Amino acid sequence: MIEAKNIHxxxxxxxxxxxxxxxxxxxxxxxxxxxxxxxxxxxxQILGTLDDPDEGEVLVxxxxxxxxNEKEKAAFRNRKLGFIFQFHQLLPEFTALENVMIPxxxxxxxxxxxxxxxxxxxxxxxxxxxxxxxxxELSGGEKQRVAVARALINNxxxxxxxxxSGSLDSKNKDELxxxxxxxxxxxxxxxxxxxxxxxxxxxxxxxxxxKDGRVAPxxxxxxxKV
Numbered sequence: 063m064i065e066a067k068n069i070h071x072x073x074x075x076x077x078x079x080x081x082x083x084x085x086x087x088x089x090x091x092x093x094x095x096x097x098x099x100x101x102x103x104x105x106x107q108i109l110g111t112l113d114d115p116d117e118g119e120v121l122v123x124x125x126x127x128x129x130x131n132e133k134e135k136a137a138f139r140n141r142k143l144g145f146i147f148q149f150h151q152l153l154p155e156f157t158a159l160e161n162v163m164i165p166x167x168x169x170x171x172x173x174x175x176x177x178x179x180x181x182x183x184x185x186x187x188x189x190x191x192x193x194x195x196x197x198x199e200l201s202g203g204e205k206q207r208v209a210v211a212r213a214l215i216n217n218x219x220x221x222x223x224x225x226x227s228g229s230l231d232s233k234n235k236d237e238l239x240x241x242x243x244x245x246x247x248x249x250x251x252x253x254x255x256x257x258x259x260x261x262x263x264x265x266x267x268x269x270x271x272x273k274d275g276r277v278a279p280x281x282x283x284x285x286x287k288v
């Protein structure tokens with residue numbers, strides 16, 4: 063489903079990605095691990111069309127992302143991808159229900175149908191009693207579940223998660239980890255996770271280690287042990 067070849071990315075004189083190759087199959091949950099500054103988040107942003115490589119090729123679900131213009135990238139991102147961030151990135155002035163609906167409305171979906179689906183997703187995530195609460199009125203775990211519902215509203219094929227449990231306590235972290243795998247099985251998702259969490263990485267189908275802007279070669283004992 064995802065194939066990245068020879069990805070390079072440089073910021074001024076700092077080369078962050080130095081020829082990364084990556085392949086992820088449909089239905090896989092893959093964790094990308096490694097020390098801070100290894101290039102993990104930059105790679106995730108390129109896979110999610112939030113940044114462009116200086117060199118290389120990125121295919122997601124058969125689409126060559128490098129050939130898309132900005133408008134086409136935005137449409138692809140909204141229809142095919144779901145994002146979960148460490149700090150949820152909910153809009154504080156909107157309720158939980160409204161935050162979940164926003165990507166659907168941006169895509170031009172019918173408002174009533176989007177409202178119905180958002181309510182169903184929030185119910186699925188056990189948040190039916192929090193629909194009209196704003197982010198400041200939600201716990202950390204509740205905010206992250208709202209963010210998960212928002213990521214699912216447009217029926218994405220791929221979920222990209224950047225340190226999704228990094229801001230949660232142990233209980234909410236465990237619940238989110240179980241939820242990600244449940245979502246994969248029930249919604250047929252492919253999920254790529256950038257994480258420092260060894261427990262989450264250990265649950266994944268595959269762990270990819272990055273170091274100094276490169277993917278660690280197979281057969282090399284990883285510094286990040288799970």
